Amino acid sequence: MRRTPATLLRVTALSVLAGALSLSFAARADDAPKPFDVKNNFRNICGFCHADYGRKAGKGPQLMNSERTDEYMFNRIKNGLPSRMAAFGSVYSDEQIHLFVKFIRALKEGEEPQNP
Ligand code: HEC
Numbered sequence: 001m002r003r004t005p006a007t008l009l010r011v012t013a014l015s016v017l018a019g020a021l022s023l024s025f026a027a028r029a030d031d032a033p034k035p036f037d038v039k040n041n042f043r044n045i046c047g048f049c050h051a052d053y054g055r056k057a058g059k060g061p062q063l064m065n066s067e068r069t070d071e072y073m074f075n076r077i078k079n080g081l082p083s084r085m086a087a088f089g090s091v092y093s094d095e096q097i098h099l100f101v102k103f104i105r106a107l108k109e110g111e112e113p114q115n116p
Helices: 005-030 038-046 070-079 094-105
Strands: none
Touching: 038 094, 070 094
């Protein structure tokens, strides 16, 4: 590899990044594990299609008061539906997906959604 100024800059940027990453891992190791924040994840990830925490229809259906079974919801979240909804099985653990289902089940009109 030729050591042009651009290469040097890139190498420096990479090592700074690596340093920052190892620092943040070191800091994390000291913290107690944080409980999974379903509400926040729902807002940021699912909220794009399921409006108002799933209390209203958006690009995806309303989830509040769904007549689907827990198992149906679990499978939809885990496996998605081609060209309609992404599969989240590689993003969230089964345990986390169960928490999403619990969160959805507890949704009520006019009440601020809560983490289960
Ligand atoms: C790109 C848009 C999109 C995103 C992002 C998305 N969904 Fe969906 N979701 C849909 C669509 C569209 C459907 C309807 C699919 C069908 O016909 O079964 C659906 C269906 C569902 C269902 C089944 C509801 C029912 O009554 O059929 C559940 C539960 C669900 N989504 C939960 C989630 C959760 C939890 C997340 C975030 C982890 C999420 N979705 C993210 C679009 C999305």
